[in-house]
Amino acid sequence: MALDDARDLTGRTGPTGLPDPTDLAGASYPAYVYDLAGLARHATAIRSALGGTELLYAAKANPDAEILRALAPCVDGVEVSSGGEMAHVRKALPDVPLAFGGPGKTDEELARALALGVHRIHVESPGELTRLQHLGPAEVLLRANLPIDVPGAVLTMSGPFGMDEHALDECARRIASAPHITLWGIHAHLASGLDAPALLDVAGRITAWALPWLEARGVTEPEINLGGGMAVDYTDPTARFDWAAYGAGLSALSATLPPGTRLRVEPGRAVTAYHGRYVTDVLDVKSTRGETYVILRGGTHHLRTPAAKGHDQPFEVLAPRSGPAAKATLVGQLCTPKDVFARDVPVPPLEPGDVIAFTMAGAYAWNISHHDFLMHPRPAFHYLR
Numbered sequence: 001m002a003l004d005d006a007r008d009l010t011g012r013t014g015p016t017g018l019p020d021p022t023d024l025a026g027a028s029y030p031a032y033v034y035d036l037a038g039l040a041r042h043a044t045a046i047r048s049a050l051g052g053t054e055l056l057y058a059a060k061a062n063p064d065a066e067i068l069r070a071l072a073p074c075v076d077g078v079e080v081s082s083g084g085e086m087a088h089v090r091k092a093l094p095d096v097p098l099a100f101g102g103p104g105k106t107d108e109e110l111a112r113a114l115a116l117g118v119h120r121i122h123v124e125s126p127g128e129l130t131r132l133q134h135l136g137p138a139e140v141l142l143r144a145n146l147p148i149d150v151p152g153a154v155l156t157m158s159g160p161f162g163m164d165e166h167a168l169d170e171c172a173r174r175i176a177s178a179p180h181i182t183l184w185g186i187h188a189h190l191a192s193g194l195d196a197p198a199l200l201d202v203a204g205r206i207t208a209w210a211l212p213w214l215e216a217r218g219v220t221e222p223e224i225n226l227g228g229g230m231a232v233d234y235t236d237p238t239a240r241f242d243w244a245a246y247g248a249g250l251s252a253l254s255a256t257l258p259p260g261t262r263l264r265v266e267p268g269r270a271v272t273a274y275h276g277r278y279v280t281d282v283l284d285v286k287s288t289r290g291e292t293y294v295i296l297r298g299g300t301h302h303l304r305t306p307a308a309k310g311h312d313q314p315f316e317v318l319a320p321r322s323g324p325a326a327k328a329t330l331v332g333q334l335c336t337p338k339d340v341f342a343r344d345v346p347v348p349p350l351e352p353g354d355v356i357a358f359t360m361a362g363a364y365a366w367n368i369s370h371h372d373f374l375m376h377p378r379p380a381f382h383y384l385r
């Protein structure tokens with residue numbers, strides 16, 4: 001089921017999906033345009049589809065303060081992965097519950113989490129737990145790295161993330177003799193890029209392992225954080241993760257679990273990806289050895305997503321000229337062959353000054369990009385409310 005109408009996909013404007021010219025009047029390119037109203041509708045729909053499952057937003061997908069403020073009324077909390085994110089999110093949203101995860105937490109970060117009253121700390125190793133014990137009372141989930149096979153995953157979060165059964169047992173033993181550490185449950189973000197049936201299957205296997213394990217260690221009203229990783233399909237901008245099926249499946253799963261069990265998820269990409277666009281103009285069009293290149297103002301130092309994921313970033317040409325479409329490669333201004341937004345894609349006739357809007361640029365886009373490479377100006381930011 002698509003939760004969004006077409007307006008959510010393309011911004012708040014008419015059927016062409018172009019930014020309202022009055023919103024960008026006098027604007028210079030490149031510019032990020034975030035549709036905050038559409039984002040809030042999307043997040044509200046996600047939360048209602050999830051029913052009793054709690055929704056945290058993973059700030060690392062897009063920590064823009066305006067995005068955080070738009071999401072705050074629609075989520076149960078925010079997951080942060082560093083001291084920097086923790087300070088930033090706390091400043092933008094003074095009251096929202098925070099969960100603090102991520103490998104390699106320093107003593108300073110842990111101490112700051114306790115001082116800020118972070119709701120849950122997701123402990124990544126027995127060593128981290130020991131350092132936390134010395135800092136003061138804390139409410140924790142243990143991050144599990146379970147040997148669950150996840151076919152179809154884009155990324156598998158094994159390796160350094162979380163703990164195997166042996167390390168989890170070690171943590172539970174230490175917590176048993178540390179009354180100021182409260183064990184609430186298990187955190188398991190095992191893979192990303194999964195559809196609803198695959199994530200439900202993983203959820204079933206996580207809870208099947210975690211609940212007996214927690215019960216044996218005296219945790220009576222356990223919390224299970226199932227992580228994020230809901231699929232975003234960049235080849236089909238109209239596709240959406242099936243939140244309705246996922247929410248219904250989690251409710252059905254929940255009904256089989258001991259009363260008092262709380263399920264929680266922490267998506268990032270599938271929340272914000274659809275409500276950001278990177279809009280820029282054509283500087284040059286040229287043909288080299290039979291290939292057509294469209295050179296755009298800006299580049300992957302602003303929108304690294306296509307380079308990071310190795311895909312063609314979906315886009316729309318604003319006010320396209322009539323004429324036959326032809327294949328071209330859309331590149332930026334950087335002096336590297338990796339500065340490609342989309343390769344060999346059909347475009348209408350293009351000339352310098354024409355404007356292109358890259359869609360699905362609301363997650364892991366600006367904030368993962370290498371802004372300073374080549375020292376071009378930064379983009380403008382516009383917020384549609």
Ligand SMILES: *Cc1c(COP(=O)(O)O)cnc(C)c1O
Binds near residue numbers: 101192270
């Ligand atoms: C990155 C991350 C998320 C969010 O993942 P998405 O793919 O953006 O949904 C959630 N939890 C943890 C621990 C993460 O590292």
